[in-house]
Amino acid sequence: MFHFFVKQDQIEEERICITGADVNHMKNVLRMKQGEEILISDGEGKDYYCKVHKLEKDQVIASIISKGSSETELPAKLVLFQGLPKGDKMEFIIQKAVELGVWEIVPVSTKYTVVKLDGKKEENRLKRWNAIAESAAKQSKRGLIPKVREIMTLDQALSYSQTFDMAIIPYEEARGMETAKQAVSAVKPGMKAGIFIGPEGGFAKEEIKAAVDHGAMPVSLGKRILRTETAGLAVLSVLMFALEE
Incomplete structure (x- = not known):
């Protein structure tokens, strides 16, 4: 599952908007398709499991499936x-x-x-x-x-x-x-x-x-x-x- 980071203002109630260099990487390098599952992190310890909903010119819209605290960080x-x-x-x-x-x-x-x-x-x-x-x-x-x-x-x-x-x-x-x-x-x-x-x-x-x-x-x-x-x-x-x- 591919992993991406976003800022808090890119996260909505039911979807996340991926922008910037990741858009070109997802579309032209990874050649991702609608429905593919991805992992998105907010950089502050919360993970979002999502599906690619729409690939647009300047952004990728991902639908949130579930979310929770990251389990990969050390406790110190x-x-x-x-x-x-x-x-x-x-x-x-x-x-x-x-x-x-x-x-x-x-x-x-x-x-x-x-x-x-x-x-x-x-x-x-x-x-x-x-x-x-x-x-x-x-x-x-x-x-x-x-x-x-x-x-x-x-x-x-x-x-x-x-x-x-x-x-x-x-x-x-x-x-x-x-x-x-x-x-x-x-x-x-x-x-x-x-x-x-x-x-x-x-x-x-x-x-x-x-x-x-x-x-x-x-x-x-x-x-x-x-x-x-x-x-x-x-x-x-x-x-x-x-x-x-």
């Missing part, structure tokens, strides 16, 4: 603070993090970040990153589209995380798995938790100290050194299994 809000990686690794990270249930992604510029984006490049990159998040949300039947926020410095990210219930920061010099197990167990339904991941060069020692001073908990991810595109996904996977009902 997990925010991935991802140190900017090189190349197209960020696109891979966003796609997989969305599939694993992340609530929000924050690109972070750190001491060892190699990638530097000026205003226009950052704007274009953010549009692409959010488009990837939307595509991944559709594919994985998410009830909402996780937002990729504007790039923050580490200080800005740490300040933002002060509003969270907790934050963890995997660090290769952290020893033992007991602290990591305690951190995973501490994330409970209803909480908001941050996960700080460094870029290819990792975090500088002064950055780890700053994170700890802001209340983040350094944890080990095992005896092996994980790449930046692996570390965050490993943490999200463990938390997904711990939280999934």
Whole structure:
């Protein structure tokens, strides 16, 4: 069943009007026909099971069959603070993090970040990153589209995380798995938790100290050194299994 997102003002009592780029995709790529069943989400946790009623020039009208709360969201809000990686690794990270249930992604510029984006490049990159998040949300039947926020410095990210219930920061010099197990167990339904991941060069020692001073908990991810595109996904996977009902 194909999945689409709409805004609240597109939802009526008995029907939903799909507009924008999805119309061309449905008509000319998916070649959908009247009567086909589709899943529509409002981006705020509610799902609508519908049938295509009419395909018009600028919109597709879907009749609502049933509706209910989305059952695909994790009970806790997990925010991935991802140190900017090189190349197209960020696109891979966003796609997989969305599939694993992340609530929000924050690109972070750190001491060892190699990638530097000026205003226009950052704007274009953010549009692409959010488009990837939307595509991944559709594919994985998410009830909402996780937002990729504007790039923050580490200080800005740490300040933002002060509003969270907790934050963890995997660090290769952290020893033992007991602290990591305690951190995973501490994330409970209803909480908001941050996960700080460094870029290819990792975090500088002064950055780890700053994170700890802001209340983040350094944890080990095992005896092996994980790449930046692996570390965050490993943490999200463990938390997904711990939280999934």
